[in-house]
Amino acid sequence: MPINERLFDRISQKRDILNSLRPFDMGALRRLKASFDVEFTYNSNAIEGNTLSLSETRMVLEDGITAGGKTLNEHLEATNHRSAIEFVESLVGKREITEMDVLNLHAMILDRIDPHNAGFYRRHRVRISGTNFTPPKPSLIPDMIQKLYEMLNATGGEPIQRAAMIHMEFVNIHPFIDGNGRCARLLMNLYLMRSGLVPVIIQNRDRKRYIDHIVASQTRGDHMPFINFVARCLDRSLTIYIDSLGEEDEDHITLAEASKKCRYSQEYLSLLARKGRIDAVKFGRIWTISGKVLEDYVRERDGGN
Template identity: 45%
Template sequence: MANTDISLINKELLFHIEEKVDLINSMRPLSVDTLSRLHDEIKVMHTYHSNAIEGNTLTLSETKLVLEEGITIGGKSLREHLEASNNAKAFDLIEDLARENKAIDHMLVQQVHEIVTKNILEDAGRYRTKNVRITGAVKTPPDWSKIIKMLDELFNKVNSSKDSIIETSTLLHHGFVEIHPFIDGNGRVARLLTNLYLMGNRYPPIILKKEDRLKYYKALRSADAGNLKPFANFIAKAVDASLSSYLSIYGGKDELVPLKDLVPLTPYSQEYLSLRARQGSLDAVKTGNIWLSSQNSIEKYMREHAQKRKKEELN
């Protein structure tokens, strides 16, 4: 990890992440069956949310049926089905590449894009050869003739970075979508490359959720304006949530359950715990409209809250 005194990421959030990474490393290795189940769950979730951010209307359950049963969903377009199957195949690829610890370069990026946009775009896997404008965007992507040079600079920065893994993955993600090397599919590829970088450095893949789409784009716009901090913290929160999900696989006091099930362990109401979760004071993950946390997280919050209150009383 980078020096937290100069990190773009909130110190408390970074501390929680480091704690969870250490805990997961102490519990390795997971069983083959557990890893396989986890891989399938994350692939479906990543595919659904990454496509939904771009406007794909397949639901999570429909995406699961398309990927696992090969079922065609009535009323949904061929393109939406292809986006689901293509993105899932690309996710499998980046998992393989992460295990091989492949450096990110032109060939790899074009390979990922070709899979993501196969049978959707005529120029799948090829950089754009014309200038484009993005509807609603403040910043116009660079001239197409600069793409290769700008990507070379980005790849060099990423592959030689001395910053923390999360900060570097943030740089990669934003830099890629800012260059916008393809006519279409840049967001999907950027999210896959971010996971490739994270997994290659022993972090679990993250899921950027459809529900956070506006926060995601707002953070990217801040990065466009030169302030990478909001986007770095957005990615860090996704890493933190992913780590919580991985810990939950081990069960016991790290298992993620709805807050309402944890209320009896505390002197607090569900509304209060939900508020603390939203504020980031309680380590929790939101799935749909439901906040999930663990017994360990609740107990840790109560200890820290008691210590803080005692300190205030002494002062």
């Protein structure tokens, strides 16, 4: 089992809690989806180099207002990504995911941005700047990508690991001239959702870590750091879903506030949070923790004394 045991148990518990909240309150679900889609779109596009901020992305997607000084393509990337999310959602209940589904997904990502390449595998060699990794030559893509379609339709096994490996396989083949990262992140979410889980957001602030894990997989063949990274993203998503769809609002407090309620310093709590030893969630730049999680942790550490 490559996933950190503590993290894996926490994810399983949260999945059970989330499932116990079904059927979800439709109004709460709609509000959650609106903000989740904005956050996903902002982060996925920012990783790729789009300069729209989170609030500009929200403005473009929710109010249809253009952001001053930003290019037409940056706006199209935002609206295209939202359409791509909706398309992925329409595939969740489909019996089999086909090559045409993936080509259509890519066509949506580059719609009106690069019509010549949207929905077509690349016809040229590519190099990934800043790394030694060279994806396969174009003539190898049609064969290599078959494995990806098999992975997308495979059932059984551990879904988080499988979803992460779909992402990894996809970016290694790098089937398109551009938009591979965005497509990979959407397909990973498609697999998670088809497995009854929730989508993840790879945050732009984690861009370096994200790329480092991909490179480590490529150079050392060690996929575990990337799989655990995806698992941590899933843990965060589950918390967001439970907080939004649960009946009572969780009382999230900052680690600075938490340190006043126990004998641990803010720095120590922050270390525990980064290491995944306590169930803290990062909102913006700030780590937060629910009062109950803190209480449970302190009780466990202090052995009831």
